[in-house]
Amino acid sequence: MDGKAIRYLTLALVASALMSASIAQATPWRKLDPQVVAAAQGDATRQVPVVIAGSAVAVGDAVALVGGTITADADAAGATAAMVPAGSIVALAADPRVAAIAPNPGLVPTGEQMQAWDPTLAVPYASADRAPWAWGKGYDGSGVGIAVIDSGVNPTAELGSRVTQVGRADGDTLGHGTFIAGVAAGQNLAGYYQGVAPGAQIYSFDIAAGDNSPRTAAVISALHWVTTYGKNRIRVVVLALSENLPSSYHGSLLDAAIEHAWRNGIVVVVSSGNLGPGSEYFAPANDPFAIVVGALDDPPTQGASWSSSGTTVDGFARPDLLAPGRHIVSNLPVGSDLAAQAPDANQIAPGYAMANGSSFAAPQVAAAAAILLQRNPDLTPDQVKWVLLQGARPIAGGLALNIAGSLRLADSPDSANQGIEIGNCANKGRACDSRGVAYLKFFDWERAAVANDAAFTASATWNASATWNMSATWTMSATWTMSATWTSATTWG
Numbered sequence: 270m271d272g273k274a275i276r277y278l279t280l281a282l283v284a285s286a287l288m289s290a291s292i293a294q295a296t297p298w299r300k301l302d303p304q305v306v307a308a309a310q311g312d313a314t315r316q317v318p319v320v321i322a323g324s325a326v327a328v329g330d331a332v333a334l335v336g337g338t339i340t341a342d343a344d345a346a347g348a349t350a351a352m353v354p355a356g357s358i359v360a361l362a363a364d365p366r367v368a369a370i371a372p373n374p375g376l377v378p379t380g381e382q383m384q385a386w387d388p389t390l391a392v393p394y395a396s397a398d399r400a401p402w403a404w405g406k407g408y409d410g411s412g413v414g415i416a417v418i419d420s421g422v423n424p425t426a427e428l429g430s431r432v433t434q435v436g437r438a439d440g441d442t443l444g445h446g447t448f449i450a451g452v453a454a455g456q457n458l459a460g461y462y463q464g465v466a467p468g469a470q471i472y473s474f475d476i477a478a479g480d481n482s483p484r485t486a487a488v489i490s491a492l493h494w495v496t497t498y499g500k501n502r503i504r505v506v507v508l509a510l511s512e513n514l515p516s517s518y519h520g521s522l523l524d525a526a527i528e529h530a531w532r533n534g535i536v537v538v539v540s541s542g543n544l545g546p547g548s549e550y551f552a553p554a555n556d557p558f559a560i561v562v563g564a565l566d567d568p569p570t571q572g573a574s575w576s577s578s579g580t581t582v583d584g585f586a587r588p589d590l591l592a593p594g595r596h597i598v599s600n601l602p603v604g605s606d607l608a609a610q611a612p613d614a615n616q617i618a619p620g621y622a623m624a625n626g627s628s629f630a631a632p633q634v635a636a637a638a639a640i641l642l643q644r645n646p647d648l649t650p651d652q653v654k655w656v657l658l659q660g661a662r663p664i665a666g667g668l669a670l671n672i673a674g675s676l677r678l679a680d681s682p683d684s685a686n687q688g689i690e691i692g693n694c695a696n697k698g699r700a701c702d703s704r705g706v707a708y709l710k711f712f713d714w715e716r717a718a719v720a721n722d723a724a725f726t727a728s729a730t731w732n733a734s735a736t737w738n739m740s741a742t743w744t745m746s747a748t749w750t751m752s753a754t755w756t757s758a759t760t761w762g
Contacts, residue, residue: 297362299715302371303722304514305358313356318375320486320522321349321361322368322714331364341486348522348709350486369714371522374514374552376476376483393462394452394593397569398633399673400465403640408676410466410639414503415453417632418491419446419510420483421475423602425620427455427464432471435494443477444605448624449509451599453632453639461598461621465636465672468643472503485512485523485552492526496533497704504642506530507635508553509540509628515550515728517582517720518692522712524556525693529708531558532701536642536650538562538635540627541588542577550728554588555581557689560638560654562631563587563667564594571665576627578666582724589654590661592670594630598623637672645679654685693717 298306308317318340321328328349329339335357341350350373353361362370395401403409414433420443422432428450441447450471457463474494476487488508495503508527518524527537539553541563554561554577564576572578572591580586601608601622608616616622638653648656660675661668694701696711 297359299718300362300367300369301358302369302520302714302718303725304372305370307725308372309355309358311355313354315355316352317355317358318373318484319351319353319358320371320373321351322371322709322712323349323366325349327366331361331366334364335361337361340484341490348486348489350484369717371714371717372514373484373486374512376485376488376510376512394569394597394633395463395465397565397593398465398637398670400637400640402673403676404467406676408640408643410454410469410636410643412468412470413466413505413639413642414470414472414499415466415632415635415639416472416474416491416495416499416503416506417446417450417453418474418476418488418506418508419449420444420477421446422450422471422473423447423600425451425455425600426458427451427600428471429456431469432473434473434475435491435499437475438473439475441475441602442605444601444607445509445628446473446475446477447602447605448599448607448622449507449628449632452597452629453507453636455599459618459621461617464599465633466639469636469639470502472499483510488523489526492530493706495535496530500533500535500704503535505536505538505635505638507538507632508559509626509631511540511542511554512552515582515721515724516552516555517717517724518552518556518585519583520693520717520719520721520724521552521555522709522717523552525708525712527553527556528558528692528694529701531650533704534650536560536635536638536653538631538638540631543575543627544577545575546577547579548577549579549581549587550724555583555585556692557581557583557585558650558686558692560590560634560657561588562627562634563591564625564627564630565591565664565669567593567595569593569595569669572667573625575625576630582727583720588627588667590634590657590670591664591667592630592633594627595625596623597625597629599629634670637670637675640672641675641679644676645682648679648682649684651684651686652682656682658685659683693720 332351337351337353339351421441423441454466454469455464456467474491476483537559539559541554564573566573656675656678662671694708694711695713700707
């Protein structure tokens with residue numbers, strides 16, 4: 270076991286010991302997620318990113334009292350993001366205005382760069398997905414909105430006027446979101462490869478923040494906007510990102526937000542990650558409701574060895590589907606951080622590059638969902654998932670996306686996810702299903718703490734090189750996969 274794994278295990282043991290000690294029975298400690306307990310140890314001045322439950326105004330006053338800083342209010346959702354000194358966390362938990370304190374994990378995108386461009390290597394992913402058969406029938410995603418919650422989406426010729434900027438629109442300085450949008454809905458104007466749903470509308474949510482270091486609260490806020498204001502325009506969400514803190518779907522605020530969107534008719538597609546077998550410890554890929562997508566290798570006849578797979582701490586096998594994830598060509602904005610980091614040979618023309626990653630497999634499935642919803646707008650998310658799985662091609666190690674096979678089933682669907690329990694919403698009635706943020710007011714924080722404690726312990730020996738309270742960003746290649754480098758065969762994967 271290397272030093273990083275030992276540090277990771279130590280955090281888990283500290284959290285487990287503290288929660289089992291008598292002091293854990295005191296009221297302040299019962300408000301703390303075990304990962305927050307672990308983060309509270311050590312340097313008392315270190316700033317810890319957290320999400321705090323309670324009235325936004327009251328929580329703001331409580332945070333200021335202990336020397337913390339509010340970083341974002343999740344749309345008055347009763348969950349306020351803040352940076353709090355580690356030495357003040359227990360005092361903050363003791364404040365009666367604070368209902369609970371959970372971690373606000375950093376997010377990492379699930380795409381990387383790879384070896385030099387070779388046009389004979391690039392995978393015609395839309396053809397591999399059997400999308401041209403749907404196009405020939407008149408189904409290209411027209412009239413269906415796909416929300417790309419990522420680093421933003423720059424205007425491109427391939428996307429034309431089909432991009433709507435939601436909220437801040439500072440431009441995609443990272444490049445990741447624009448690449449994803451091109452895979453989902455780009456048109457083949459430059460003679461490379463067409464996106465899977467070239468008629469779909471793209472709604473861009475830039476959650477990367479000024480320093481390209483997004484956190485979970487930003488995704489929850491974007492999902493809240495989709496379910497509250499965008500439901501009649503947006504039918505599909507793609508999340509090509511991963512938290513870097515292990516969790517149970519019973520204890521994850523991000524998973525709770527995803528499931529709320531799902532219950533409100535939004536199909537949520539997420540990337541599995543790029544950490545290889547036995548690594549499905551992280552939200553949102555740990556949620557059993559969402560459609561989790563892993564990467565196919567090249568040729569696309571089996572899963573890529575670096576694509577995340579395995580069983581979650583709650584016993585669900587991931588991913589659900591596989592789509593091409595190696596040798597993918599799409600838009601990469603000139604001057605973006607990723608374009609600057611990429612080898613020159615990897616950029617096949619100004620504004621275009623070839624890359625690997627489950628990040629670039631997920632938008633293909635999101636686009637497939639848009640095609641199905643164009644065909645049958647009455648499909649529910651559970652029905653879309655069932656149709657995609659039933660129409661898929663069995664291959665070694667999983668099921669590969671097959672739009673032609675799925676489209677044939679779109680008019681007579683059954684439902685997936687039958688018998689699966691809602692992750693965390695104490696009121697199983699209308700409050701959990703209604704639009705707005707009522708579902709967060711019924712988030713069972715004590716249940717979350719117990720579930721996440723188990724998840725933290727179960728994943729403690731797994732060798733991840735980043736923990737949730739590190740200052741991870743999206744601009745460092747090591748942060749993308751927590752292990753990959755630019756020179757490896759799977760970089761950008």
